[in-house]
Amino acid sequence: METPLLILAPMDDVTDTVFRQVVQDCAPPDMTFTEFVNVDGLMSVGRARLLKKLRFVASEKNLVAQLWGLKPENFKAVAQQIADGSLARELGLPEGHNFVGVDLNMGCPAKSEVSHGACSALIENRPLAKEIIDATSEGLAGRLPLSVKTRVGFSHVDMSWIEFLLEQKLSMLIIHGRTRKEMSKVPANWDLIGEARELRDKLTVNTLIIGNGDVMSRQQAEELAAKYQLDGVMIGRGVFHDPYLFAQESPWESLAREDRLELYRKHVQLFADTWQNGERAVHTLNKFCKIYVNGFDGAKELREHLMAAESTNELLSILDESRQAQPTT
């Protein structure tokens, strides 16, 4: 078995270009994903507002664009724009820089998407799921690989859904080991992900099988990949506990207060430089604060102070002051 692919999971309002760059600089994953972006919105007057979700910079490596929506013709159009590089040019990327693939979100359990029949609701609507996959493939025309990220069923475990997806000749299938009904309430079931890999082998298709759910370290990812003979593991919330999670040996646990604050400073500065036109509210940074401002005396008080800040300038000056201040122990 080759070394498993280790992939940073898409997380809406979290894995924007800024956080992906921070994680990549700490220790690069093999692949990263954009937040999910709605193709029906992209093909409407709302396009400009949604492009921020696809934004990336030339130094980002192996970025997959994740799409969701309802209208197959819009999947096709956006896939075409991604595959021919015109979307990357629209985002300001120089020639030669593009996404490395397209992923279809068929796993998001949120009511706002499911009530419209999108994302994980497609588990219950195979005709539309197939139309969407076919339309996207047509748009890509073999120029970029296509993957699907999904769950192991809607209201109950349904391996026939996985079998159906394996029949679609996808390059990669990312399986979150929970049903939609389970949301995030029970532990991910990795035995089912292992079953999906066995099914792939039985059907003799080339689709890479990537497992996802509750992985908290690189070592755990490698153990699960070996145990279930998977091609890779996708990790989301684990980076909230260790931004260096993708490193062979993470320095995070012993990283000094100053270095943690320096890393948050870098994140805030990059955020300020990237979203200069207020595309993202400063308060979206609050969900990151606990990652960095954690594990040292006075962290809670400092977090409270930082989370009340109204601008990136204010955040940067609080961070500068507290980095200079002597820690209490």
Ligand SMILES: Cc1cc2nc3c(=O)[nH]c(=O)nc-3n(C[C@H](O)[C@H](O)[C@H](O)COP(=O)(O)O)c2cc1C
């Ligand atoms: C805040 C947040 C936002 C998410 N947004 C997306 C998304 O845009 N697309 C997607 O496929 N999954 C999304 N997910 C699900 C994650 O990609 C992942 O499947 C899930 O968190 C389980 O993996 P983990 O236990 O490693 O975090 C999101 C999860 C979280 C916590």
